[in-house]
Amino acid sequence: MTRNIRHAAVFCALLLVALVVNAARVQIVQKPEYDDNPANRRPDIARYQQPRGDILVGGRAVTGSRDTGEHLRFERTYADGPMYAPITGFASQAYGTTLLEHAEDGLLSGADPMLAPLPLWNDVTGAHNPGGDVVTTIDGAAQRAAFEGLGGRKGAVAAIEPATGRVLALVSTPSYDPQLLAGNSAAATRTWNRLNADPDKPMLNRAVSRTYPPGSTFKVVTAAAALDAGVIRDLDAPTRSPDPYTLPGTRTKLTNEADGCRNASLREAFEWSCNTVFAKLGVDVGVRGMTAMAEAFGFNDDGLRVPFPVARSTFDTSVDRAQLGLSSIGQYNTRATPLQMATVAAAVAGGGQVRSPYLVERTLRAGGSLVAAAGSRPSREVMRPSTAALLKELMTGVVDKGTGAKAAIPGATVGGKTGTAQHGVGNSGTPYAWFISWARGAGDIEPKVAVAVVVEGSAADREGISGGGLAAPIARAVMEAVLGG
Amino acid sequence: MTKAGTGTGITVAQADTPAPVARLPRRRGIELALILMAVLLSVFGYCNVGLAQHDALPPGAAGYGAGLGVLAFLAHLAVRLRAPYADPLLLPIGVLLNGLGLVLIYRLDLETPGDRAAPTQLVWSTLGVALFIVVVLLLRDHRVLQRYAYVCVAAALALLTVPIFFPAVNGARIWIRIEGFSIQPGEFAKVLLAVFFAAYLAANRSALAYAGRRVWRLQLPTGRVLGPILAVWLVSVGVLVLERDLGTSLLFFGLFVVLLYVATGRTGWIAVGLLLASLGAVAVGWLEPHVHGRVEDWLHPFASIEAGHGPNQLAQSLFAFAAGGVTGTGLGLGHSVLIGFAVKSDFILATAGEELGFLGLSAVFLLYGLLVERGYRAGLGARDPFGRLLAVGLSSIVALQVFVIAGGVTGLIPLTGMAMPFLAQGGSSVVTNWAIVALLIRVSHAARSQAGGRAEP
Numbered sequence: 001m002t003r004n005i006r007h008a009a010v011f012c013a014l015l016l017v018a019l020v021v022n023a024a025r026v027q028i029v030q031k032p033e034y035d036d037n038p039a040n041r042r043p044d045i046a047r048y049q050q051p052r053g054d055i056l057v058g059g060r061a062v063t064g065s066r067d068t069g070e071h072l073r074f075e076r077t078y079a080d081g082p083m084y085a086p087i088t089g090f091a092s093q094a095y096g097t098t099l100l101e102h103a104e105d106g107l108l109s110g111a112d113p114m115l116a117p118l119p120l121w122n123d124v125t126g127a128h129n130p131g132g133d134v135v136t137t138i139d140g141a142a143q144r145a146a147f148e149g150l151g152g153r154k155g156a157v158a159a160i161e162p163a164t165g166r167v168l169a170l171v172s173t174p175s176y177d178p179q180l181l182a183g184n185s186a187a188a189t190r191t192w193n194r195l196n197a198d199p200d201k202p203m204l205n206r207a208v209s210r211t212y213p214p215g216s217t218f219k220v221v222t223a224a225a226a227l228d229a230g231v232i233r234d235l236d237a238p239t240r241s242p243d244p245y246t247l248p249g250t251r252t253k254l255t256n257e258a259d260g261c262r263n264a265s266l267r268e269a270f271e272w273s274c275n276t277v278f279a280k281l282g283v284d285v286g287v288r289g290m291t292a293m294a295e296a297f298g299f300n301d302d303g304l305r306v307p308f309p310v311a312r313s314t315f316d317t318s319v320d321r322a323q324l325g326l327s328s329i330g331q332y333n334t335r336a337t338p339l340q341m342a343t344v345a346a347a348v349a350g351g352g353q354v355r356s357p358y359l360v361e362r363t364l365r366a367g368g369s370l371v372a373a374a375g376s377r378p379s380r381e382v383m384r385p386s387t388a389a390l391l392k393e394l395m396t397g398v399v400d401k402g403t404g405a406k407a408a409i410p411g412a413t414v415g416g417k418t419g420t421a422q423h424g425v426g427n428s429g430t431p432y433a434w435f436i437s438w439a440r441g442a443g444d445i446e447p448k449v450a451v452a453v454v455v456e457g458s459a460a461d462r463e464g465i466s467g468g469g470l471a472a473p474i475a476r477a478v479m480e481a482v483l484g485g
Numbered sequence: 486m487t488k489a490g491t492g493t494g495i496t497v498a499q500a501d502t503p504a505p506v507a508r509l510p511r512r513r514g515i516e517l518a519l520i521l522m523a524v525l526l527s528v529f530g531y532c533n534v535g536l537a538q539h540d541a542l543p544p545g546a547a548g549y550g551a552g553l554g555v556l557a558f559l560a561h562l563a564v565r566l567r568a569p570y571a572d573p574l575l576l577p578i579g580v581l582l583n584g585l586g587l588v589l590i591y592r593l594d595l596e597t598p599g600d601r602a603a604p605t606q607l608v609w610s611t612l613g614v615a616l617f618i619v620v621v622l623l624l625r626d627h628r629v630l631q632r633y634a635y636v637c638v639a640a641a642l643a644l645l646t647v648p649i650f651f652p653a654v655n656g657a658r659i660w661i662r663i664e665g666f667s668i669q670p671g672e673f674a675k676v677l678l679a680v681f682f683a684a685y686l687a688a689n690r691s692a693l694a695y696a697g698r699r700v701w702r703l704q705l706p707t708g709r710v711l712g713p714i715l716a717v718w719l720v721s722v723g724v725l726v727l728e729r730d731l732g733t734s735l736l737f738f739g740l741f742v743v744l745l746y747v748a749t750g751r752t753g754w755i756a757v758g759l760l761l762a763s764l765g766a767v768a769v770g771w772l773e774p775h776v777h778g779r780v781e782d783w784l785h786p787f788a789s790i791e792a793g794h795g796p797n798q799l800a801q802s803l804f805a806f807a808a809g810g811v812t813g814t815g816l817g818l819g820h821s822v823l824i825g826f827a828v829k830s831d832f833i834l835a836t837a838g839e840e841l842g843f844l845g846l847s848a849v850f851l852l853y854g855l856l857v858e859r860g861y862r863a864g865l866g867a868r869d870p871f872g873r874l875l876a877v878g879l880s881s882i883v884a885l886q887v888f889v890i891a892g893g894v895t896g897l898i899p900l901t902g903m904a905m906p907f908l909a910q911g912g913s914s915v916v917t918n919w920a921i922v923a924l925l926i927r928v929s930h931a932a933r934s935q936a937g938g939r940a941e942p
Contacts (some may be wrong), residue, residue, distance in 0.1 A: 001747060001748070001750070001870065001873060002865060003750070004746060004747040004748075004750045005747055005861060005864055005865055005873065005877055006865075007746070008743050008746065008747050008861070008877060008881065009857075009858070009861045011743075012854075012857050012858075012861070012880070012881065012884040013854070013858075015884060015885075015887075015888040016850060016851075016853070016854045016857075016884075016887075016888075018888070018892070018897065019850050019887070019888060019891050019892060019895070019897070020847050020850055022892065022895050022896070022897040023806070023838070023843055023846050023847065023850070023895055024843060026803055026806045026807055026838075026895050026896065027806050027807060027809055027810055027811065027838065027842065027843040027846070028810070028811060028843060030803075030807060031807040031808075031810055033807075034803055034804050034806075034807030034808075035804075035807055035808065037787070037790070037796075037800075037804065038790075039787075039790040039795055039796045039800065039804075040796070040804045040808075041820070041823060042804065042808050042820055042823075045820050071820070071823075
């Protein structure tokens with residue numbers, strides 16, 4: 001019997017060996033495969049195990065974290081969610097991250113290796129770094145002024161500090177509260193479905209992700225091209241431009257809203273926004289010159305990141321002369337984001353120099369030590385300084401005695417340009433009201449803020465839609481907020 | 486001669502020493518030291534969970550340690566008193582496994598606030614240790630059990646049959662539920678059947694081995710001898726199949742084949758057994774939808790993920806084991822609770838695998854291996870055939886059960902719902918396993934107190 005017992009013992013030992021070998025297969029050999037299975041929730045659980053770092057505006061966190069005690073433990077919270085949504089985006093357990101929450105996710109979630117005090121140390125200890133903080137360039141007062149200025153209307157505001165490229169305000173309305181998407185509850189799903197089905201597209205970031213025909217605000221670019229190319233040398237010399245202007249090679253007659261545009265000087269044409277004069281100027285400068293100037297301002301650039309990507313603003317380079325004429329007054333295929341048009345104003349305000357806009361001033365570790373600072377961005381010359389000086393003069397004229405009077409701020413120098421952009425088939429859509437501007441306070445040497453405002457008017461106020469009427473007061477409020485601070 | 490008892494530093498059998506009472510050392514001091522270590526390890530694990538989850542020592546740590554310590558010490562006293570020559574490893578292994586099980590269940594309770602199982606498990610463990618003490622104190626000689634072989638088999642069959650009259654739980658009719666209190670009688674039946682098989686085979690093994698007709702190369706015993714035991718086995722397996730408890734029927738089958746082989750030494754029995762087992766398994770796996778589903782899950786653990794229904798329990802279990810890797814996430818820091826409802830019972834090993842890693846899991850397997858090995862050693866040392874078969878049978882129950890459940894949750898074989906001995910939540914199981922250890926202690930005491938002689942040539 002002894003021999004038999006020994007055999008049975010060997011059999012039991014074989015069972016044990018089989019178990020250990022199989023455990024090694026599951027836990028060592030196939031570990032990577034199982035860990036990476038999309039149905040494995042452990043990476044998500046690890047990700048939400050600790051609070052995210054915060055996004056700061058003016059030293060104050062506009063985000064927070066809430067301990068739910070659930071598996072996905074920490075949930076994002078937002079202060080003034082709808083107002084800051086075009087900057088923060090959302091961080092949702094169910095729907096991922098967008099905008100700054102997405103672009104800075106590694107830092108905010110603590111995954112970024114830069115957060116570790118020593119490289120590779122965490123690989124050894126298996127520890128997680130606490131999430132870092134993102135300090136934005138946003139001016140809270142300007143943001144609020146823009147958000148409240150837009151109110152219930154559909155539209156967007158972008159504001160930049162011309163000397164640096166710091167984005168001071170970025171607003172899009174109608175907005176949404178990212179907090180409602182933070183968890184993975186049924187309520188979050190309902191909100192997600194509702195927001196996606198909403199025809200007003202509240203989750204669309206109109207300030208950077210949507211392009212509009214810029215309309216007459218684009219005349220700043222055309223004027224810069226004409227002045228830089230020497231097509232115009234004297235602001236007050238009459239231009240040889242008919243009214244109406246027949247687009248070259250067609251029988252289409254271009255007209256003006258205002259009277260007295262025939263042979264108007266550049267100054268008059270700019271102040272009263274003469275389509276005929278600028279269409280002809282664009283044609284006179286030519287495709288090459290117009291394209292070069294538009295691209296110097298930042299059009300046709302796919303690569304802009306602030307750090308989240310900004311939609312490409314377009315200036316069509318394969319156009320005939322009639323299309324070039326329309327393109328030069330911000331119609332046809334010319335399209336721009338509000339941020340792009342704020343950059344146009346900033347280039348003028350900055351004396352022809354412009355720096356790429358950016359939104360993140362610096363990033364910090366949980367303890368407050370610096371991870372990375374924005375650093376100085378290279379400036380590029382968009383136009384000659386003399387051209388910029390002349391454009392400044394023209395833009396101040398618009399506010400002093402032209403269509404942009406509602407943007408005037410007592411005691412400050414304000415330059416602006418209105419626009420009312422047609423769109424839709426046969427221009428059937430309700431026009432977009434535009435205003436781009438910059439302002440210099442009484443005690444400042446340089447302009448401190450450049451703004452672009454676009455308002456998608458509703459059918460109700462179709463008659464009253466104009467850049468000067470709808471958009472200029474909002475731009476003014478934003479500029480006042482920056483100058484006042 | 487055989488080399489029974491050699492090979493470790495603790496037991497040195499003097500097989501050819503004629504002296505009838507050449508007793509082995511008692512080693513009770515070593516047992517006490519090992520028990521102390523087992524209790525300390527468990528308390529350490531308990532504190533570890535609290536520190537990992539709340540950065541604080543759990544408030545019950547002292548009570549937990551004291552409770553486990555007192556239980557283990559009382560058991561040790563019983564052994565010291567009535568089984569002083571017993572193998573000093575058996576009891577500490579039981580204490581360590583039971584302590585680890587309590588830690589794992591306590592740890593999982595923290596994730597399921599609505600369902601606290603650790604206190605109940607502690608009560609059942611106390612009952613189990615109490616039964617252990619009773620058996621060690623009152624059962625002076627394990628051979629007494631031989632007389633009750635037929636009582637045992639009657640009781641076993643009754644226990645197996647009773648759950649048929651109770652509603653199925655999660656697809657298996659193996660529970661008796663009264664007033665929210667549930668026991669699994671099949672667990673107790675295991676020990677009773679082992680006693681019966683051992684007693685019957687010990688009495689009839691010569692007849693089984695040498696009588697009967699010869700079919701091809703196989704020497705069949707006479708039906709009169711084989712009949713009763715075959716009938717008992719068939720009835721129990723049949724009942725279990727009716728109850729859809731495939732794990733336990735597999736266990737009984739394995740127990741039967743192992744004991745038949747050990748008793749008769751006929752390899753042919755194993756061949757026949759394996760053939761029958763394969764036929765039965767294929768038939769059941771093919772025809773029975775519940776079992777068929779288990780086999781499908783085993784072959785394609787991620788099919789439900791690909792079908793868009795999310796991971797099933799087996800997939801979650803594999804994720805948990807994989808998450809552990811080599812060193813584990815640490816006690817209290819895993820997410821095995823994702824497995825769902827059976828995480829504290831059938832899948833308790835996944836928590837060990839995730840939080841203790843491959844190293845910890847291997848250590849747990851080695852503990853079971855050591856327990857089985859010491860049981861077999863008691864069997865080898867026993868002088869009477871009944872004692873030998875009983876020890877081998879009880880150890881095999883542990884070995885087979887560990888293999889079936891651990892192989893199931895790690896995807897080695899199709900999953901069958903069974904309790905990991907000592908670790909899993911489940912009162913019947915804990916009590917049964919303490920009874921098994923108690924019987925092994927009795928046999929090993931008998932064996933080691935008379936190590937000189939042999940039971941058979």
